[in-house]
Amino acid sequence: MLRFYLLWLLVFCSVLSSSSARNAPYAMRISCGARQNVHTPPTNTRWFKDFAYTGGVPGNATRPSFISPPLGTLRYFPLSEGPENCYNINRVPKGHYTVRIFFGLVNLANLDHEPLFDISVEGTQISSLKSGWSSEDDQSFVEALVFLTDGTVSICFHSTGHGDPAILSLEILQIDDKAYSIGPERGEGVILRTTKRLSCGNPKPKFDVDYSGDHWGGDRFWSQMPTFGQNADQPRSTESSIKQASKSPNFYPEALYQTALVSTDSQPDLAYTLDVDPNKNYSIWLHFAEIDSTITEAGKRVFDVLINGDIEFEGVDVIKMSGDRYTALVLNTTVAVNGRTLTITLHPKGGSHAIINAIEVFEVIVAESKTLPEEVRALQSLKRSLGLPTRFGWNGDPCVPQQHPWSGADCQLDHTTNKWVIDGLDLDNQGLRGFLPNDISKLRHLQSINLSWNNIHGGIPPSLGTIASLEVLDLSFNSFNGSIPESLGQLTALRRVNLNGNSLSGRVPATLGGRLLHRASFNFTDNAGLCGIPGLPTCGPHLSTSAKIGIGFGGFFIILLLVICSLVWWKRRQNILRTQQLAARGAPYAKARTQLSHDIQLARHHNYGHARTAAENGPSLLS
Ligand SMILES: *[C@@H]1O[C@H](CO)[C@@H](O)[C@H](O)[C@H]1NC(C)=O
Ligand SMILES: *[C@@H]1O[C@H](CO)[C@@H](O)[C@H](O)[C@H]1NC(C)=O
Ligand SMILES: *[C@@H]1O[C@H](CO)[C@@H](O)[C@H](O)[C@H]1NC(C)=O
Ligand SMILES: *[C@@H]1O[C@H](CO)[C@@H](O)[C@H](O)[C@H]1NC(C)=O
Ligand SMILES: *[C@@H]1O[C@H](CO)[C@@H](O)[C@H](O)[C@H]1NC(C)=O
Ligand SMILES: *[C@@H]1O[C@H](CO)[C@@H](O)[C@H](O)[C@H]1NC(C)=O
Numbered sequence: 346m347l348r349f350y351l352l353w354l355l356v357f358c359s360v361l362s363s364s365s366a367r368n369a370p371y372a373m374r375i376s377c378g379a380r381q382n383v384h385t386p387p388t389n390t391r392w393f394k395d396f397a398y399t400g401g402v403p404g405n406a407t408r409p410s411f412i413s414p415p416l417g418t419l420r421y422f423p424l425s426e427g428p429e430n431c432y433n434i435n436r437v438p439k440g441h442y443t444v445r446i447f448f449g450l451v452n453l454a455n456l457d458h459e460p461l462f463d464i465s466v467e468g469t470q471i472s473s474l475k476s477g478w479s480s481e482d483d484q485s486f487v488e489a490l491v492f493l494t495d496g497t498v499s500i501c502f503h504s505t506g507h508g509d510p511a512i513l514s515l516e517i518l519q520i521d522d523k524a525y526s527i528g529p530e531r532g533e534g535v536i537l538r539t540t541k542r543l544s545c546g547n548p549k550p551k552f553d554v555d556y557s558g559d560h561w562g563g564d565r566f567w568s569q570m571p572t573f574g575q576n577a578d579q580p581r582s583t584e585s586s587i588k589q590a591s592k593s594p595n596f597y598p599e600a601l602y603q604t605a606l607v608s609t610d611s612q613p614d615l616a617y618t619l620d621v622d623p624n625k626n627y628s629i630w631l632h633f634a635e636i637d638s639t640i641t642e643a644g645k646r647v648f649d650v651l652i653n654g655d656i657e658f659e660g661v662d663v664i665k666m667s668g669d670r671y672t673a674l675v676l677n678t679t680v681a682v683n684g685r686t687l688t689i690t691l692h693p694k695g696g697s698h699a700i701i702n703a704i705e706v707f708e709v710i711v712a713e714s715k716t717l718p719e720e721v722r723a724l725q726s727l728k729r730s731l732g733l734p735t736r737f738g739w740n741g742d743p744c745v746p747q748q749h750p751w752s753g754a755d756c757q758l759d760h761t762t763n764k765w766v767i768d769g770l771d772l773d774n775q776g777l778r779g780f781l782p783n784d785i786s787k788l789r790h791l792q793s794i795n796l797s798w799n800n801i802h803g804g805i806p807p808s809l810g811t812i813a814s815l816e817v818l819d820l821s822f823n824s825f826n827g828s829i830p831e832s833l834g835q836l837t838a839l840r841r842v843n844l845n846g847n848s849l850s851g852r853v854p855a856t857l858g859g860r861l862l863h864r865a866s867f868n869f870t871d872n873a874g875l876c877g878i879p880g881l882p883t884c885g886p887h888l889s890t891s892a893k894i895g896i897g898f899g900g901f902f903i904i905l906l907l908v909i910c911s912l913v914w915w916k917r918r919q920n921i922l923r924t925q926q927l928a929a930r931g932a933p934y935a936k937a938r939t940q941l942s943h944d945i946q947l948a949r950h951h952n953y954g955h956a957r958t959a960a961e962n963g964p965s966l967l968s
Contacts, residue, residue, distance in 0.1 A: 370519035370561050371438050377449070377512045378403035378418035385415050388554055392416065392514065397434045399740040400426040406449040406513055409478075410485035412550055412566065414514050419449030421460075421511035424504055427738020429749055431501040432515055437493050441522045443563035445488040446500065449513035450479060460508025463748065465501045466491055469713045470746035471538045473505075482550060483541070483568050490525055490563075490707070492533040501741040503749040520563040521594035527628050527679055527709070537628055537707035541619055543570040545701050546580035546604035556598035559591050567601065567703065570617075577612035581605045581700070583636040588672040590634075595675070597703075602634035602673050605702045608693060615691040615699045625708050626681050629689065632703035633663045633674040640700075641670065648699040651690040652680050661691075663700065679709060713745040714758065716765040723787035724754060724767065731772070731801065732779040743767065757790070766790040773819070774798040781825075786811045793817040797843065800824055805849075807832045814838060821868065822846035829875070833857050842867045844875075852877040852884045 376383045376392035380403075383392040395403065398420060406419035422430040444466050450458050459479045464472045464487050471489045478484040491498075498517055502510035525537055544551060544567035553564045572578055587602040608615045621627065629652060640646050643665035650658040657678045667674035680687075687706065691699035721743060728739050737752060744756035744765035755769030767788050777799040786808035793816060802824040809815070810832025818833075821843040829849060833839070834856025842857070845868040853875055857867070869875045876884040 370563075371440065371442075371517070372519065372560070373434060373437070373515075373517040375432065375434075375515040376414075376416045376418060377420040377514055378406070379416065380418075383416060390414075390554075395420060397432050399431050399433070400735065401430055402426075404511075405452040406511075407452045408485075408513065409448060409450050409480075410482045412482050413447050413449075413485050416513055419451065419511050419513045421449075421451050421509045422502055422504070423509045424506075425736055427735055427740060428504045428752075429501050429738045429740050430510070431499050431741045433497060433499045434515075434517065435497050437496060437498050437517060438519070439494050439496065440519050441490065441492050441524060442498070443488060443516070443518045443520055443565075444491055444498065444500065445486055445516040445518070447486040447513040448474070448478070449511045451509070451511050458508075460510055462505055462507070462510040463503040463746070465503065465741070465746045465749070466536070467493070467499055467712065468715050468742040468745035469536055469710060470503075470748055471536060471710060483566065486566070488539040488566070489710075490520065490537040490539075491712070494533060499741055501749075503746070516564070518563045519561075521561055521596070523594040524561075524563075525595065525628070525630070525707070527677065534712050536710040536712050538710055539565075540621065540627065540706040540708050541704065542567050542706075543617070543704045544568070544601055544604065545570045545606040545703055546582060547571065551600075553598050556600040558598035559596035561593075562591075562596040562598065570606070570704075573606060573615060573617055575612065576609070578606040578608050578615055581607050581637050583638075583671070585636070585671050587634050587636075588669060589667065590673040597632065597673065597675070601632060602671075602702050603636065605634070605636055605700050607637060607700045608691065608698045610698075613693045613698065615701060616688060617704065618686050618688040619706065620685060621682055621687045621706075622708070623685050624681075624683055626679055627687060628677065628679045628707040628709050629657075629687075630675060630677045630705035630707075631658075631689070631701065632705075633661070633676075633700060634667065634672060634702055635663045635670045635700065636702075637700060640664070646693070646697045646700060647695060648691045648693040648697065650676070651688075651692060652678070653682065653684070653686075653688055654690075655680075660694065713747065714763050714765060716742050716744045716756070716767070717759070717762070719787050720767050720790070723784055724751070726782050726784050727770075727788075730779045730782040731777045733772075733777065734775070755793075759790070768814075769793040769795075771795050772799070777801055781806050783808045785809065788812065789814070791815055792838075795819040796823065797821040798823075802826065804828075805830055805833075805844075809833060810835045812836070817841045819843040820847065825849055826873065827851075829853055829857070829869075831856075840865045844868065845870045845872070847871075848873040850874040853881065 374392045375395060377395050379394045382394050385392065401420045401422040403418055403420055406417060446464060461474045461476060463470055466489055472487040500515060502512065504510060542565055547569050548571045550569045551567045553562045571580060582604045587599045590597050590599040590602050606615065631650065643662055647660050647662045649656050650661055658676055663674050664670055689704065691701060693699045724743055733739060739751050743751045743754045750756055753770060753772045754767050756765045757768045759766045768790050769792060773795045779801060780803035781801060783806040785806060789812055791812050792814050797819045800823060804827035805825055807830035810830055815836050816838045818839065825847040826849060828851030829844065831854045834854040849872040853869055869881060876882045
């Protein structure tokens with residue numbers, strides 16, 4: 346009994362400990378272009394060798410900044426590999442992630458340095474590189490906080506015609522689901538792109554890992570901010586430990602609160618201005634801890650926080666709001682910015698001085714809807730069967746980011762499902778040599794298909810007849826053969842059909858031909874042998890091959906029979922003519938014939954009598 350009880354206790358304890366101890370967050374780091382896994386100092390971080398990319402070329406890297414991970418290779422994407430290229434990483438657990446991409450510079454003399462390109466995560470554009478990025482440390486990477494819900498992450502690079510995108514590394518680091526939550530109504534539909542992170546009063550840039558931060562923090566990068574400038578402030582620092590720092594959901598490193606900037610008598614306001622993209626919403630996170638030994642109680646330091654001149658937080662009293670000295674206080678707010686600058690001002694009240702420990706600014710990006718997955722698969726199948734050249738790219742999502750749709754595919758947002766769908770295919774005159782797959786019909790929102798002036802061969806897939814919305818079908822000047830599928834007749838919306846300039850044969854479906862009356866424009870000319878509508882030859886009877894063979898043989902026998910019959914008839918007629926001629930000459934021949942038959946009869950009787958006699962006389966006669 347006691348043993349049983351102990352066992353129970355053991356099980357209970359192990360369940361308790363496993364539920365209270367948190368798993369390590371998911372972390373995937375890729376060293377782009379690397380052929381082997383790489384381990385980097387100082388923490389022996391593991392970077393997986395290059396995988397899951399759609400194309401590109403591995404090369405040797407120049408790191409644009411000393412804060413870039415110490416990796417020697419990169420992957421770059423020449424335009425010949427298509428305008429968009431992606432890393433598609435599978436088996437990523439559902440959750441909230443920091444996605445960070447460091448850029449590289451290709452270590453080759455003849456390549457343009459500092460390429461400019463756009464970056465998207467899960468179909469949402471998160472950044473567009475601006476010239477000069479490679480000379481600013483905190484612009485040598487882009488980082489965004491995203492929710493990943495479907496087990497994959499797709500990170501794409503979009504050429505803008507200014508050099509080849511070159512990528513040093515990718516990091517996909519799980520963070521708390523509630524981290525950086527900016528309000529109850531915003532959730533998975535929002536992406537926060539890191540604009541700036543500053544550690545105030547700190548002379549050196551730091552990552553969370555340098556601060557021994559919690560892994561659930563996502564290894565944030567903090568730029569140094571030793572001073573806001575103009576002798577307006579003084580740095581403060583402390584060795585004392587800070588309460589409430591590394592706590593859920595954001596797990597800020599404690600060291601972040603051990604330095605600060607404090608305003609001076611000469612310049613009581615502390616102000617920080619950064620350049621931003623206009624007409625965007627920004628989420629701002631401000632960090633405070635009272636680490637100044639001269640401020641010992643609530644009410645001694647009170648200030649307002651203004652953003653672009655508007656008061657966002659009034660009468661901030663750090664000790665009062667955090668509950669104590671050496672205790673972390675985080676305030677967050679989201680503001681709309683119309684201009685190109687964002688200014689955060691701390692305005693002290695009653696002769697006190699303002700203090701600030703750290704600042705975070707994020708651009709709030711509404712995540713794009715994606716394309717209906719079955720339509721993406723249908724386009725990928727089309728890409729393969731048509732043998733689409735690599736310069737098309739066709740990687741990532743066909744419709745988003747909206748700035749970079751796939752060329753040749755027209756998109757429309759379906760408001761009922763809130764997914765993008767494909768309503769047009771324009772791949773005319775692209776030198777395509779493949780065939781049209783039957784699953785093109787999965788693109789069931791198509792209104793227009795133009796594949797004219799290519800070299801597409803094979804039959805027209807009958808499944809086209811199930812795309813009910815199809816209005817325009819231009820397959821002219823290709824090598825389509827076989828007959829026009831009967832199913833096309835079901836398409837009541839069709840108003841333009843160009844099948845001219847192919848090798849089609851057989852009957853034009855009557856239902857299709859019948860629509861000629863309704864002001865539709867159809868062109869069936871220049872084919873191997875179409876028939877059955879006005880303007881084309883009339884068709885022979887509609888027959889199967891075996892029927893044709895049957896008819897062939899039948900015809901041959903009829904002709905043979907006719908020949909035999911006429912021969913017989915001719916012979917008979919000849920005989921009759923001759924008999925008539927003989928009769929006309931007095932008929933001696935007829936008399937002779939009568940005589941002859943009489944002789945034959947006589948001979949038969951004689952023979953018969955002879956045979957019987959032989960049988961009666963015995964076998965000896967026969968031998
Ligand atoms: C990269 O550098 C190594 C030597 O460090 C060299 O062997 C290799 O050829 C280089 N690769 C490219 C693509 O330049
Ligand atoms: C900013 O946020 C407000 C409120 O959520 C929203 O109405 C507005 O469209 C957003 N602006 C931009 C540029 O995203
Ligand atoms: C950020 O602010 C909003 C309201 O302004 C609040 O609901 C939310 O809890 C804050 N987030 C954190 C992590 O403090
Ligand atoms: C299809 O594209 C060709 C150009 O390649 C154009 O001439 C033709 O008008 C287009 N067809 C339709 C139906 O728009
Ligand atoms: C169409 O052409 C292909 C070769 O491109 C051939 O294999 C096929 O049999 C042809 N189909 C018909 C119905 O003529
Ligand atoms: C049909 O196509 C042929 C070329 O194949 C062209 O010459 C003719 O003008 C077209 N007919 C109409 C009615 O568009």
